[in-house]
Amino acid sequence: NHIVVTGFGTSGQEAVNELLARGTDPREIVVIDGSEKALDLAEGLGCNVLCGDSTRDKTLKDVAIHRARSMIVSAGRDDTSILITLTARHLAPRLPISIVVRNEDNELPARQAGATTVINPVSFAGLLLAGSTSGKHIADYMADLAASGGRVKLNERPVLPQEIGQPLSAIGTGLGLRIYRGDHPIGFWEDGARALQTGDCIIEIVEETDARAKPDDQ
């Protein structure tokens, strides 16, 4: 029930820092990299480390990939990251795998290789840049939603038994944005959001309660 992080370059390091900021125990994180120098950094944070090549079955088996709760792939090269994803998907059919790709053309192949989440940093930056021209607070609000600290965070959780039959707008834990009913997304404005059902997954905005929360608006 650990998190496997393969590739400990800038993106991998940022991801681990954020996981720790969210309260993840570093002993639940296993970092794989080919560079001893990168692994020294990870070890310094308290993470478990393995020096190896994550495109090999053996490496992923050594970190018990089939028992991991999720995997972060950011190998620095899209081809390597996609091969790691294919290898991991083969060994762990239901593992959530998040991959960083740098080239937009590789987003679809990454999904085809079995990634559940595909993140393209440059593409996302472009979206934020464009959004920032239509309002000076947009990018800051997005950053607050994505990051620990600040005032709010985006949360995903299963519906609670006592919420069944109630509208999404009535949940008491946060502001309900979207329901996933099976794989079908239902917006807060849609008829399907008038009555929550067993098995629904809720996306909500919740207030940050962490003591380390700090305002991110200057």
Added chain:
Amino acid sequence: NHIVVTGFGTSGQEAVNELLARGTDPREIVVIDGSEKALDLAEGLGCNVLCGDSTRDKTLKDVAIHRARSMIVSAGRDDTSILITLTARHLAPRLPISIVVRNEDNELPARQAGATTVINPVSFAGLLLAGSTSGKHIADYMADLAASGGRVKLNERPVLPQEIGQPLSAIGTGLGLRIYRGDHPIGFWEDGARALQTGDCIIEIVEETDARAKPDDQ
């Protein structure tokens, strides 16, 4: 009343593509770059172009920076981007300036140079990666919020006269998330959100109505 985009590398291109996808007229965009090849691309999209060095006052004056409605700075190097920001801020004290920085250490200097929005692609990717380990829909929802298309978008607008005195939860245009009252952010759960005031700025999630909207959830 144009948008100045300085630096037409990957981030700058992604930003312009997104602006066009949001319906911005390409003739309202002025792209500055030192490379004729980059400018050919921008010209192909219908944008105005200027070959020049944006760290020079003259270049920015040539694009009437003092009359621009916003500026996007993504020069590829943090030092260059920050110098451009300083130059632009000097010439246009109230211009909204969004800057891309690649090194976390440069986020604060970028703000000090006068940027209103600072975007670090790698850092943001790390946040999304970490977030994706706590829910498989989190990153997709963030991408939908940030991008045109999909089902929702994040919107920033002034309060309407008929909304004064009403609670944030009663707005009819979308789901109200946050109010900026002056520079002070007020969350949907806070007392200040019970009655909107003149001058409030509202952050809301609205349904995408664009005909080109397409589901982004697979």
